[in-house]
Amino acid sequence: MSAPVEGAIGALYPFLDARPTDVDAVLAEVARSTAEKATEIVALRDSLVAEHGQRLLDCAHRCATAFRAGATLFSFGNGGSSTDAQDVAQLFLHPPTAARPLPAISLTHDVALITALSNDVGFEVVFARQLAAFGRAGDIAVGLSTSGGSTNVLRAFEEAARRGMVTIGIAGYDGGRMAESAAVDHLFVVPSASVHRVQEAQTTLYHVLWELTQQALADER
Amino acid sequence: MAPGQALADDAVRIGRACHEMAVRFHRGGKLIVFGNGGPATDAQHVVVEFVHPVIVGKRALPAISLTNDAATLTGISRTEGFDEVFAAQLRLLAAPEDIALGLSVDGRCANVRRGLVTARDLGLLTVGLFGGDGGDIARDAIADHAVVVSSDDPCIVKEVHVTIYHILWELVHVFFEQPGLLDPAVVR
Numbered sequence: 001m002s003a004p005v006e007g008a009i010g011a012l013y014p015f016l017d018a019r020p021t022d023v024d025a026v027l028a029e030v031a032r033s034t035a036e037k038a039t040e041i042v043a044l045r046d047s048l049v050a051e052h053g054q055r056l057l058d059c060a061h062r063c064a065t066a067f068r069a070g071a072t073l074f075s076f077g078n079g080g081s082s083t084d085a086q087d088v089a090q091l092f093l094h095p096p097t098a099a100r101p102l103p104a105i106s107l108t109h110d111v112a113l114i115t116a117l118s119n120d121v122g123f124e125v126v127f128a129r130q131l132a133a134f135g136r137a138g139d140i141a142v143g144l145s146t147s148g149g150s151t152n153v154l155r156a157f158e159e160a161a162r163r164g165m166v167t168i169g170i171a172g173y174d175g176g177r178m179a180e181s182a183a184v185d186h187l188f189v190v191p192s193a194s195v196h197r198v199q200e201a202q203t204t205l206y207h208v209l210w211e212l213t214q215q216a217l218a219d220e221r
Numbered sequence: 222m223a224p225g226q227a228l229a230d231d232a233v234r235i236g237r238a239c240h241e242m243a244v245r246f247h248r249g250g251k252l253i254v255f256g257n258g259g260p261a262t263d264a265q266h267v268v269v270e271f272v273h274p275v276i277v278g279k280r281a282l283p284a285i286s287l288t289n290d291a292a293t294l295t296g297i298s299r300t301e302g303f304d305e306v307f308a309a310q311l312r313l314l315a316a317p318e319d320i321a322l323g324l325s326v327d328g329r330c331a332n333v334r335r336g337l338v339t340a341r342d343l344g345l346l347t348v349g350l351f352g353g354d355g356g357d358i359a360r361d362a363i364a365d366h367a368v369v370v371s372s373d374d375p376c377i378v379k380e381v382h383v384t385i386y387h388i389l390w391e392l393v394h395v396f397f398e399q400p401g402l403l404d405p406a407v408v409r
Binding site: 196 | 376
């Protein structure tokens with residue numbers, strides 16, 4: 001008789017049995033579910049072309065124009081999205097392939113600033129206050145939030161919009177509060193219920209945005 | 222086959238790596254992650270996955286990234302050289318029951334190689350996520366478990382790496398839910 005595992009993992013992997021069991025049987029099942037996830041993310045990425053293709057092109061042209069006018073890109077997010085923000089910044093600043101390096105700064109890694117702002121004012125201002133200090137009209141703000149609901153990301157967009165910056169939001173699910181914000185000029189939403197698949201597809205979105213921006217800069221030269 | 226779908230072919234290898242990782246965590250080990258450039262951000266992302274799980278109720282597992290501390294990174298680089306930045310930290314922070322995870326988009330990072338060699342010599346379980354042709358690190362089979370994403374585009378390699386480490390986290394927890402599989406005698 002089996003004893004199904006309860007809770008979230010049990011729901012994700014109904015084949016699990018709480019009793020000691022055969023390693024090879026579990027390995028076969030996890031291999032099958034891994035193959036399913038690979039298929040799922042490939043299909044999700046494919047779907048982004050129809051959903052966002054033209055809008056990514058439009059956004060890239062706007063970024064290219066901004067960079068040609070001397071813009072700096074600022075990126076921000078929380079948790080896993082903070083690492084994406086750093087990846088966005090290093091991708092633009094120090095491209096992995098032959099491409100034009102562009103000024104970009106992630107607002108997520110100065111621990112002194114982030115702890116100072118959190119301690120003295122509140123965590124909701126950690127990105128907005130940095131944009132207030134660094135951001136100029138025509139600069140670019142890229143905010144990532146898988147839920148679309150991170151208050152500090154939304155506050156940063158409001159500050160960026162106030163300063164006349166180009167604002168780009170990358171979110172998951174239904175876009176959350178980011179989808180309702182008037183401060184976001186270009187919004188890209190990954191429609192998946194899995195936070196992991198959302199993050200994976202968001203990575204593709206900003207890679208493509210970077211490539212298209214590079215192409216637009218080369219074309220306009 | 223496109224690299225994203227080709228991941229399915231590595232599924233059994235990934236499953237075995239996760240099983241051994243779960244055994245290490247069960248013994249009290251921690252996960253230590255490192256890489257350069259984009260993969261440095263991946264190292265930090267992996268840590269968030271394990272320490273602060275997205276699924277409510279999943280236990281936090283100990284993980285640290287060797288890429289966060291600019292003082293340490295620049296200090297070691299100045300005195301011992303950049304190739305030693307991860308190995309030097311591992312010698313001080315790692316215990317034999319730990320797991321080392323190194324990421325490199327082309328498998329040709331001297332400091333990642335030095336980190337994995339040092340980890341292996343200290344008795345850690347070593348796991349590598351690479352790209353391109355796997356470079357010298359995959360060729361010389363430095364890591365106990367290596368997954369190579371066969372693409373020369375570092376952006377595509379990164380995208381598949383993100384899926385792989387999400388799956389690593391999820392499968393480690395799957396094995397945790399199967400206590401009978403965490404006995405070292407079960408691991409082959």
